[in-house]
Every structure is written in C-alpha cells, then in structure tokens.
Amino acid sequence: MGRPTEVRVRVPASSANLGPGFDSLGLALSLHDDVEVSVASSGGVSVEVEGEGAGRVPCDETHLVVRAMHHAWALFGAEPVGIRMRCVNAIPHSRGLGSSAAAAVAGAVAACVLAGRDPELEREALLQVTAGMEGHADNAAASLLGGFVVAWETVGNTASRFHAVRQEVHPQIAPVALVAGVESSTKTTRGLLPEVVPLGDAAFTGSRTALSVLAFTTRPELLMAATEDRLHQGYRRPAYPESADLVDALRARDVPAAISGAGPTVLALTTDGALPADLDLTGFTALPLPVDGVGARVEIG
Structure with missing residues (x-):
C-alpha cells in the first residue's frame, strides 16, 4: 500500500484476566476510542483530546498514543516530520477497561498505516510493540484482534516475544x-x-x-x-x-x-x-x- 497522509483508527476497550487468567486472558468490548492522525508539513506534534482524559492527559510528545507511534516508527520507519492528532475517547481511564492498551494499539496501528504498511499483515509486529509497552499482552491483543484472546510471553536469551491466539466468543455471552x-x-x-x-x-x-x-x-x-x-x-x-x-x-x-x-x-x-x-x-x-x-x-x- 502507499503512504497515506491521514488515518482514523477505532480501538475497543478490553477486560483482562476474566477471573483466573492473570495476564493471559482478554476480552474485547464494544466501547471505543477514536484517533485521527494526519501528517503535518511543519515539525512537531499537535494533540486534541475530547471525552475521557480531556484536560488531564498531556497534549504533547508524551501522550501515550504519540509514544506508541514513535515505538512503531522505530520498527517500520518513515516517521513524518510532524503530526496532528485528535482523540475522541470513550474508554474510562484507570478503571480496568484497558484504556492504556487501547491508546497503544491506536498509536501503533496509525503509525503502521502512515508508514505505508498494511496493519492486517503486520499484526505480529504490532502486538510486539503494544504488548511491549504494556508489559503483558492480554489487553493489547484483545484491542488489536477483537474477540476472546489467550496471550502469553516467551523469554529468550536476548529478548522476549509476546503471542496471542484469538477465539470467537459464544453468542450467548x-x-x-x-x-x-x-x-x-x-x-x-x-x-x-x-x-x-x-x-x-x-x-x-x-x-x-x-x-x-x-x-x-x-x-x-x-x-x-x-x-x-x-x-x-x-x-x-x-x-x-x-x-x-x-x-x-x-x-x-x-x-x-x-x-x-x-x-x-x-x-x-x-x-x-x-x-x-x-x-x-x-x-x-x-x-x-x-x-x-x-x-x-x-x-x-
């Protein structure tokens, strides 16, 4: 795919653990944050936040979505000179519904698209970026993949990798x-x-x-x-x-x-x-x- 200059990413909330599955089970839920990102010809970062977190989260390079973008661009390359970003958040912060993982997924996916990559083909890389920021993959995998996920980490001699398998949820739930x-x-x-x-x-x-x-x-x-x-x-x-x-x-x-x-x-x-x-x-x-x-x-x- 080419390199777009604008992208909108919608990311669901998630519930992790689900009782016994500490750091390993996650469920994507239909409550969403929307992030719009466009490439700016001038340098720097412009951030607007509406809804949850407005007036409380930073509106500069330290914003979690922006940090996730930088992590992804370190992998994919093609980082633009500047960006403009608008976040419309519905996922409550610090309530156990995966708001930080959703922000990481939104930023990483947006960066992937703006780098000219197909996020469907880069899911493995996106999971490494987002779960790496979280330290565990349950929330990030659920927000990235949807449905019910089983996540785990393998530790090698030099680095660890995150993994996740997605399953369809029974319709009665x-x-x-x-x-x-x-x-x-x-x-x-x-x-x-x-x-x-x-x-x-x-x-x-x-x-x-x-x-x-x-x-x-x-x-x-x-x-x-x-x-x-x-x-x-x-x-x-x-x-x-x-x-x-x-x-x-x-x-x-x-x-x-x-x-x-x-x-x-x-x-x-x-x-x-x-x-x-x-x-x-x-x-x-x-x-x-x-x-x-x-x-x-x-x-x-």
Whole structure:
C-alpha cells in the first residue's frame, strides 16, 4: 500500500484476566476510542483530546498514543516530520477497561498505516510493540484482534516475544461492565500481589484458566466455575473492597463475575444483558458492552 497522509483508527476497550487468567486472558468490548492522525508539513506534534482524559492527559510528545507511534516508527520507519492528532475517547481511564492498551494499539496501528504498511499483515509486529509497552499482552491483543484472546510471553536469551491466539466468543455471552466511580492504579494493585502463592491455589487457578477457554467459546454454562480465581483477586481486595463485594453479590445470584483487569470495574457475564433486580449498584454505572469481534479498525483518508 502507499503512504497515506491521514488515518482514523477505532480501538475497543478490553477486560483482562476474566477471573483466573492473570495476564493471559482478554476480552474485547464494544466501547471505543477514536484517533485521527494526519501528517503535518511543519515539525512537531499537535494533540486534541475530547471525552475521557480531556484536560488531564498531556497534549504533547508524551501522550501515550504519540509514544506508541514513535515505538512503531522505530520498527517500520518513515516517521513524518510532524503530526496532528485528535482523540475522541470513550474508554474510562484507570478503571480496568484497558484504556492504556487501547491508546497503544491506536498509536501503533496509525503509525503502521502512515508508514505505508498494511496493519492486517503486520499484526505480529504490532502486538510486539503494544504488548511491549504494556508489559503483558492480554489487553493489547484483545484491542488489536477483537474477540476472546489467550496471550502469553516467551523469554529468550536476548529478548522476549509476546503471542496471542484469538477465539470467537459464544453468542450467548452478553457482558455488562459495572464501571466504578473511582479510579484504581495498576501499579498499586500489582504491589499487593505476593511473590509466592500456595501450590493448591496455583493448581486451582490453572484449572480454571484452562476451563475459561472452553467456557468463553463453546460452553458458556461453565462460566461460573471458569471465572473462579485464587491467584490475585483476593490479595487485591483491600484496593477495591466495594468492587470485590459486588463480585460476591453477583456470584451469589448465579451471575458469573470477576474484577475487570486491575479494577475497580466489575465484569458480569450475563446471557441477556440483564442484572438481578435486587442488586445494589451504588457507586457503579452499568454498561452493557457486547463483545467486539473485530478489534482495531482503520479508515484511510
């Protein structure tokens, strides 16, 4: 393909972990950030932000989307002299819905297109760029590829590589994100995790992670068991007690639920998008978010 001078990228939110799949399972959700980038004849970077993060995120070279572009151009080449960028964000920040991964994917995909590359043919490279910025591939792979993803990392003598396999989600699964009104820091919640966990808990969680692949793709009736976790959610409970209580309340009413990513958003995996009538949602906003089966979308020109 040639080298366009304008590109628009739409990237979905994501929910990671999905209970037991710490840093390995991800689900793309139909809540999107839109990023428009055009090549500027003059040098420098111009950034406009609307929606989530407006007035709070930097509007210069340190903007996460811009940083992702530079990472991608280091790989693809053809970095322009200057760019103009407009971000219209719908994904809440610091809520466990993959906003940083979505920004990284948007920037890397935009840079790929502006370098004259086809992002469909460069998915492997784009995954390395975006997951490398995140440190794990679950959110980035879901936003890039769509659907349900299983992600992992292989460590070599000189470098590591990220991998992901995408699967179609069973059509009966209707996720509802219960978005907390407060933010949570991934760094803080990771700091609550122990270096060592009991062998029984590791074995339990490993079995549930394997079961998740079956439950999300072909056997949704297994989601209640498949979303059980003993690896991370219990240790993180002090960071978001209200969210943990909501997970418990949903599961007590036979609704499979888990903390979304690093929280504090809760993901309920319903079959019809409806929640129990007696559920107390004080402090949370319920957003029915169908699975995004496409991932990052590109419009050129």
